[in-house]
Amino acid sequence: MDYVLTIMKPMLEGAKMTILLFFIALIVSIPLGFLLTLAVRSRIKPVSVLAQVFITVIRGTPLLLQLLFFVFGLPMIPVVGEYLVMDRFVAATLAFILNYAAYFAEIFRGGLLAIDKGQYEAAQVLGLNRWQTTTKIVLPQMFRIALPAVANESVTLVKDTALLYAVAVPELLHFAQTAVNRDFTIFPYFLAGVIYLAITLLLTFFFKWLEKRFKYE
Structure with a gap:
């Protein structure tokens, strides 16, 4: 029991880094992904x-590869590299945001394509302008359709945070590996797995609740 308490403290500190990265990446990448979806559908060809x-x-x-590029590659770019040096956590977070924004963009695009064209025609009949059609009809339906896929990507994001270990950012897996190397026991791996599982289960329950709420609205 004493050993568990000894290794639990640094691992929970690492879990804080994991959770922080998750929330920042999720909160920023979802709206950025939607903006990318709009950009792809733009009538301005270069933007699309x-x-x-x-x-x-x-x-x-x-x-x-993207993580390695943002953390170690950007500073090596000729001329401008010295201005692109960032804290490793910041650089890694940027890589996560851009990566997940691209995936969310495809999810939202699929959600928009799934909306029946009759919905747009009905909005015109009701006299709704483009803004009203988008905010009151299109976006709520798109989000409802895309929610299961967003939930899936969010759970994947939690697990992908373990990649921070590869760029020497001290997150949960980093402290687990340190304990394994120091104490010659695989128990820290088990404990890290339990923490990851707890986070993903909480996230899964939250999205299940969210899906049910939207289902009956």
Whole structure:
């Protein structure tokens, strides 16, 4: 029991870093993803093409590679590299935000495509302008359709935070590995797994509650 308490304190400190990254990335990447969706659907061709290229590149390359690029690669860019040096946590958070924004953009695009065209026609018949149609009819339906996929990505985000270990940001897995190396026991891995599981279960219950609430509205 004493050993559990000894390793629990640093691991909970690491869990705070994990949770902080999760909330920052989720809160910023969801609206950014929606803006990317709008950019892809824009009638301004360069905007649409640039947004689609960004989404394709981000979704087509590993998150780990993006993390390494933002943490270690940016400062190595000729001329401007010295101005792109950031705290490792900040650089990693930026990589997570851009990565998940690209995935959320595709989720929201699918949600918009799933809305029947008759909904837009009905809005015109009711005399709603474009803003009213978007905020009162399109967005609520899109969010309801996209919610299960958003929930899935959010759970994946919690688990992906373990990649911070690869760029030497002291999060939960970092402290678990330190304890394993020091004490020659795999118990810290088990404890880290329990903490990750607890976080993902709480998140899953929250999204299940949210889905039920939207289902009956």
